[in-house]
Every structure is written in structure tokens, then in C-alpha cells.
Amino acid sequence: MHSSIFNCSYLSIFCHLSLIFLMLGYEHWKGQVLTADELHVLYEGIKLNNVNQYDYVLTGYTRDDSFLDTVVDIVQELKRENPSLEYGVYNKAVTYYNVMYVPENLLPIYRDKVVPAADIIKVSVLLCCSEKDAVEAMNLLHSMGPDTVVITSSDLPSPLGDQYLVALGSQKIGEFDFISTQVGAQCNETTVLAMLTSYFSSSLIAWGGMACEKTVSVIHHVIKRTINYAKEVAGPNRKPSPAQLKLRMVQSKADIEDPAIVLNAVGL
Template sequence: MHEMECRVLSIQSHVVRGYVGNKSASFPLQVLGFEVDSINSVQFSNHTGYSHWKGQVLTADELHVLYEGIKLNNVHHYDYVLTVCDPVLGDHGSMYVPENLHPVYKNKVVPVADIITPNQFEAELLTGKNISTEKDAVEVMDLLHKMGPDTVVITSSDLPSRLGDRFLVSLGSQRTLMPDGTKSTQRVRMEIPKVDAVFVGTGDLFAAMLLAWTHHYPNDLKTACEKTFSVMHHVIKRTISYAHDLAGPGRKPSPPQLELRMVQSKADIEDPAIVMEATVLNL
């Protein structure tokens, strides 16, 4: 008996050099046994954090044509569509995307998503509610559930960590349909060590890993989050130590030196040692 293969259509940016968008998501998903079909929404030489970048942006029509080709061959049946409707709206109080895209995310994208991974700023923007306590965060996640997604992970927040100011707080909530037709919600909290470096592609890796681990643990958000955050920890730790070795003592690593050590982390992606524990919130 063949195990049914799991297919993902990943619609994200592509870079020739380095790891962001599809380059950040495809390899780890493939390592975990997923078939990944990629549509590259942009094709750049490298991410835009470098001094220079060149490349092309796919128009909506060009994207549609590619999908049309898959459809004509009747090979457009996917278990998951991964788009970094992360939703990548902004961070630290400022928006990355034009204001007029905000209602598109809110009214069109979020309602059809199963899983969303906003940061605190994006979660507040989508719900119109501020988060200053854990209770606020839970209410915001409940509002996001009402908008459509059954799994919500607020990847980073400004809430005070129980472990001190060197940690960020991340919160997750998963709504599950019970056999009797009622919905049950599991909520988890994680304390994440802060890292003093700017990485690109980590959000894309995070979304891909959460997809993979919620697929493997469909009703166990605690385990899915522990695996996902542990993969992130291993990849980031390896990347930082490599970047510092290259840069030399006392020197700040450059964007090329901080490209994620993805291939070198293959074993950690496949079977991460759990270094992050999630606590289940009993509210």
C-alpha cells in the first residue's frame, strides 16, 4: 500500500542566491516528505536586504497563466496552498504593504486561510484590537478564528516573558471540530529566546514548518509548535555561529553571511531535538 503523497503548491518569491520565500520553504518541506510545486511570484538575484538586487516581478496575468497550464493537464489538485499570506503586512508599528491591501487580506485572504501566522502588529491590524495582556491575545486569536482560520499562531509579541526580557512570547490557538459537532480550542504559549541579528526568510521557513508539523500532528498544536520553533532555533543558532565565524571578532555579519544555513540543517529539520516547550493555557 503506497502512502498517499501530500502535495503543496507554494506561491512565493524566488531568489537566485540565498533563502527567502520559496527557497526558504521548498527544501524543508521536501525533506519532510512533501511534494512541492512552486510558483515564483518574483524572481530576484537576492533578497532586498543586500546593497543591490535585480530581477522581475510576476504579474497577476502571468501567475494565472502558469496555474492555467497546471489545470489544463489536470494536475492542479493540492492538499495545501502555501502563500506567505503570512499575512506579511508589517511589523513594529509600520506596514510593509500598501494600505489598500489591508482590506484585501482582511476580507478575502484571511477568511479562506486554514492557518495564519501573524506577528502582534499584524494580528492587531486585522482585528482592530490591541494586545497588552495574555487575555487580550487570546481574544484577538478568537476574533481571528471567527474570521476563518482554525489555526492561529502569533509568532512574536511584546508581552512580558516569564523567563525575563531576553525572551519573546509567542501564542497559538487551534480550533478543532469534535465528533459531536462542537468546537474545542487548544491554546498554547511559548517563550522564545531573542536573537540579536536580522534574518531574512525565517518567517517563510516558520510558515512552511508549521504547515508540515500541523499536517503530522493535526490536533496537537502543542507538539506542532514545539517541533516548528525547535527547527527555527536550530537553523538560527547554526546560522549565527557561522556568520560570526565568517565576520570575525567584534564585526557585524553582513546579509550574505547571515543567509540561513538551510542545507546544513537538514537533520534538524527532519527530526528536531525539542528545545522549546509549549505550555497549554487553561483559560
């Protein structure tokens, strides 16, 4: 499972995690995949302890339809407890280079239940023909419910050069009005980028309205510190290992809490 529930009454990245993250970048991993029944039992325990007051919920990749249904049921119950709760959905991509990334039987659930329940949608990869196509895709998602849509990377060329990924975001500010922005993030290590997708989501949902510039700037600082450290430890002309590329998040605490803005959003 690749999901998290955040218990954050204070705007902070360092908050209590009720569930776990899967570490990326390593060749092997073992462990159980949580079932829908097990998730339900876990949530019932949270309720019995009266610690089910959440401000934010963030969920990620799911491969089982009953599990995904249970996630939506829990989110809807949490929203009844706290109507101001924000639900963020992170998914790498429903399709990736014309190959289904999630089981096909999950698509109706994402379309009919997950997206309408979400306040924020974050897609890691969008393969589109143009910037116009990306904006149309974000507007389509807006029409299904979410107020905020973010594409953390795309295949669009960056005016800053091929070392930069183009991220796009759109926020609904009225019934028919949207603000769309584009911002570039520099990244030259694929392994680090893979590990950062989940962290991007948590940072995004925590920073709220200032998310685009602050989130990408935080990611920039974490990437830079991580890669510099990994290269130093690995030694000259040696490729860093996944262990050496573990994100330097603790060391980046000051940047996470008060990031210097190094990349600015551009209105589309």
C-alpha cells in the same frame, strides 16, 4: 512576490516549490513583480501539465488587489480539486507600529476573502497590550474561518528573558473550543529573524498538529547553527554580513526532519 505553492504528498520540508522566495537581509534586490495576469498564465500552465494536485498552499505578502483576488480564486479552485488541501496565509502584519504595512485597498480582500478561505493564519508581529488581548485577537480570527492561528512574535515580555521572543498559537478543536499556547524562541540577530519568517511558515504548515513545539524547536536549531557559523566566518568582534547570515538549512537537515524539542508550549 513572496509566495509559494507546496506540492507535498509526504510530510517533508524538502518538497517541490512551484514559485520563488525573495531572499531577505540584503541591501538591494532587483527583478520583476508578478502581475495577476502573469500569475494566471503561470497557473494555467501548471494545470495543462496536470501537476495542480497540491496538499498545501502557502502565500505571503501581496501588494496588489487584483493579484490577491487571483490568489484566492486559485486557492478555491485547488480546494475544489482537493477538499483536504490546507491553505496557509503568512503576513508580517497588516499594520506595523500604526503604519499600514499593506495597501489599504487590500484590507477588505483580506477580511472578506483571504481569511475566510484560510485554514492557517500566521502573523509575524502583533503589538498588543496583554496576553488576553492576543488571545482575543486569535479568537476573532478563528470566528472568521481559520482553524489555526499563530503569532510568531509579539511585544509581550518573555519569562525566559529579553533574548527570547514570545510566540502564541491557537487551534480550534470544536465548534466553540480552542487550545491556546505560548512558546518562546531565542533570537539575537534581527537579520536572521527576518529571513526565518517565511521558513517558519513552511515548517509550520508541514508539521501540522505538532507545529508549535516542533516548529519553534527547528527554528531554534537553525538560528543557533546559522549564528555560530556566521560569527566564526566573520571573525572576533566583527558583525556578520547578510551573506554570512544565510540560513544553514542544508546543514540543519537532520534537525528539520527530526527536531529535538528544546522549548515547550505552555497552555494559556
